[in-house]
Amino acid sequence: MGVSAAPSLGRGRARSAHAHSIERERIVIPRQERGERPRSDVDIELREVKKGLRAGDRYLRVVPREQRFTRRAPGYFEATRLGSRPRGRLERLLAAVKGWFLGAPFASSQLVHERLSKVKALAIFSSDALSSSAYATEEILIILLLAGSGALHDALPIAALIALLLLIVTASYLQTIKAYPSGGGAYIVAHDNLGRPAGLVAGAALLVDYILTVSVSVAAGVAAVTSAVPDLHDVRVPIGVMMIALITVGNLRGIREAGTLFAIPTYFFILSMTTVIVVGLAKVLLGDAPGSLLHGAPPERTVVATQGLGLFLLMRAFSSGSAALTGIEAISNGVPVFKKPEVRNARITMATMAGALAFLFLGITFLSSRFGLVPGGDETIVSKLGKVTLGSGIFYYGYQVATALVLVLAANTSFNGFPPLAAILSRDRFLPRQFSFRGDRLAYSHGILILATAAAVLLAIFEGDVNRLIPLYALGVFVSFTLSQSGMVRHWLRLKEAGWRTGLAISGLGAVATAIVAVVIGLTKFTTGAWISILMMLALIAVFAMIRRHYDWFARQIQVDESELPLPVPSAVPLVSTGGRDAPSYIPPRDHVIVPVDGINKIALGAIAMARELSRKVSAVHLTDDREAAETFREQWSLAVPDIPVHIVESPYRAFVAPMLEYLELLERTEPQRITIVLPSFVPRHWWERLLHNRDVLRLRPFLKQRPQIRVVDFPYRLQD
Structure with missing residues (x-):
């Protein structure tokens, strides 16, 4: 609050010894009664005439309103956080609830501070891959058990083959990170090198895999909890949905804060699992285990074979255990979120993740065979391994807590992979544009919420059963692996860079x-x-094609022929003579017409034409959160529509309604003309087309109706079939 003092309005000669006790006179002058409108963009909240400490002294106290706009340059305004606050009662309530759960909004300029160090990135991006070591071994054993308990000794060779595959895929993705530092992973690599169809298949496969990763990881985490507390088995679905909700809130708070929240459980799991493996190896070496270093132990129970141990069964076991590789591509998708140097940090993090995963996966598989563990019942293999190495005391329960936490938080890898990939697909016009918008905390909120919803639905459909969800798993990720690496083959052959x-x-x-x-x-x-x-992937590809077809059609409908630009400037405004020898003067316009524009297209230019019919004083206003893009737009606009000035309103908090209302109110205070706003919009042909477009302009109408001094004119643009 600022205070400015005017010169004394009068001074009495008599002074009283009790001047300090004299009651002050307070005269508040309402803004609407202050006479002419102020000519400044700083509004006055309060003016009052007050008596001074001495008899007869008076002064004028002026309190300016808190600043809602900053003027960056002529015609360029930036909304402050105050100017971006919601205006409606319901909107303010929702904002308060969001603020309580998620924290205060971040400005777009803070995005650079949301980047991750290698320590936090390892926790965020590797939780999926590392957690798969907690169930990949069990999936191998479950398949081998069909050939009887005697077939379980083949688990270790299968695990070794999977570890070799891990080494190959990791080496390949290290090349991908270097070649494509902008992220995007398999979708970008396949799209750029193999064409659009291959890119869409890779994108659909990854999105499906991310959804399944959340469902499987949470189900496995709940299984770890129910292994320690069997009474919770019947409520595993509600527990799983609650866990998904908690992870969702954590990610909506922003990627850096999510890294801080999830780093401790991830490293706690690595420490706990490493402790179990080291203790187990020590027991094997000291002869305290049923098996030896070179020979496995007899199974703890005998299971009769239901089918022979043939090639097909071994292939099934290998494919089930390959779930251990899910999630290792996440780092290649998120290279831009690393701190500089991004490529180097991403490659170091990926190599570290692969080494840790190989150690944990091979260690668990080796010890399972040396202790003769057999899958089955309500207890997981890692739980049994914890008991035979740590006992059933507090250390075992701490180990189970660590396993449950990392299995649940493994879903966080998908929450950092799905939204950015969906944003890239959105910018390429294969998903609705809303997926590319950042939320209050700079996270891709739409992608996060859709992922959480889809994963929760799958979890409920399959009743939180890991063994029923696993068969759906891993196919998508290996399809994307194949397309990504095939794209890199084409990349090397095409560019033949150094070391190709x-x-x-x-x-x-x-x-x-x-x-x-x-x-x-x-x-x-x-x-x-x-x-x-496969069905989910095909459905997604069909959705991609439908959305892209609509956006291409829409772009053709509103595209302006360059031969029609620049728009012709209307003839000079009519003059009126004041009579006699006085020079003629312009007729003052009664209205200042404002047209919100988002681009140079037929809708915007049609609204400008209507505005010209209403008044000779017309201005366009373009709201953005990207300063560089705004400057480019201003240059393009000045060439296309040279006689209509465009004002830029930068909204660093990515709000639309509140900054636009503040801008209109600013004009209302500073302009002598009445303010009229033309709201351009298009008339959709089908209901679902409304979901594909951000129609923020129409959200202004209810708020403008509350301001009768601002005239509102609709400009509906009907698209041709």
């Missing part, structure tokens, strides 16, 4: 290996659930 032969060999080997695994998964899991994943 080495890169070609690594990518080629990765493409062949992952293609084989994808085929194996498709063949062995098709009837048990992989067909659902």
Whole structure:
């Protein structure tokens, strides 16, 4: 609050010894009664005439309103946080609730501060891959058990093959990170090198895999809880949905804060699992385990074979255990969120993640065979391993808590992969534009909410059963692996950059290996659930095509022929003679017409034409959160519509209604003319088209109706079929 003092309005000669006790006179002058409108963009909240400490002294106290706009340049305004606050009662209530759960909004300029260090990035991006070590071994054993408990000794060779595959895929993705530092992963690589269809298949496969990752990870985490507390088995679905909700809130708070929240559980899991493996290895070496270093232990219970141990069964076990590789591509999708140097930090983080995953996965599989563990019942293999190494005391429960936490938080990898990928697909016009908008905390809120909803629905449909969800899993990720590595093969052959032969060999080997695994998964899991994943991918590809077809059609409908630009400037405004020898003067316009514009298209230019019919004083206003893009737009506008000035309103908090209302109110206070606003919009042909467009302009209407001094004119643009 600022205070300015005017010169004394009068001074009495008599002074009283009790002047300090004299009651002050307070005269408040309402703004609407202050005479002419102020000519400043600083509004006056309060003026009052007050008596001074001495008899007869008076002074004028002026309190300016808190600033809602800053003027960056002529015709360029930036809304402050106060100027971006919601205006409606319901909107303010929702904002208060969001603020309580998520925290205060971030300005777009704070995005650079949301980048991750290697320590936090490892926790965020590797939780999915590392957590898969907690159930990948069990999935191998479950399949081998069909051939009887004697077949369980084949788990270790299968795990070794999967670890070799992990090494190949990691080496290939290290090349991808270097070649595509802007992120996007398999979708960008396949789209750029193999064409749009391959890119869409990769994108659909990844999105499906991210959804399944959340469902499987949360279900596995709940299974770890119910292994320790069996009484909770019947409420595993509500527990899982609640866990998804908590992860969703954590990610809506922003990626850096999510990294802080999730780092401790991830490293706690690594420490706990490493402790179990080290203690287990010590027992094996000291002879305290049923098995030895070179020979496995007899199974803890005998299971009769229901089918023979053939190649097909071994392939099924291999495909189930390949779930250990899910999530390792996440770092290549999120390179831009690393602190500088992004590529180097991302490659170090990925190599660290792969090494940790190989150690945990092979360690659990090795110890399972040396202690003769057999899957079955309501207790997981990692729970049994914890008991035989740590006992059933407090250390075991701490280990189970760590396992449950990391399994649940493994879903966080998807929450950092799905939204950015959906945003890229949105910018390429394959998903609704809203997916590319950042929320209050700079997270892609729409993608986060859609992912959480889809995962919760799947979790409920499959009743939180990990074994029923696993067959749907992994196919999508290996399809994306194959397309990504095939795209890199094409990349090396096309550009032949330095070291291209080495890169070609690594990518080629990765493409062949992952293609084989994808085929194996498709063949062995098709009837048990992989067909659902394939159906989901095909449905997504169809949605991509439909949305892109609509956006292409819409762009053609509103595109302006460059031959029609620049728009012709209307003839000079009529003059009126004041009579006699006085020079003629312009007729003062009665209205100042404002037209919100989002681009140079037929809708915007049609609204400008209507505005010209209403008044000779017309201005366009363009609201944005991207300063560079706004400057580019201003230059393009000045060339296309040279006689209509465009004002830029930068909204760093990505709000639309509140800054636009503040801008109109600013004009209302400072302009002598009446303010008229033309609201351009298009008339959709089908109801679903409304979902594909951000129609913020229409959200202004209810608020403008509350201001009768501002005239509102609609400009509906009907698109042609």
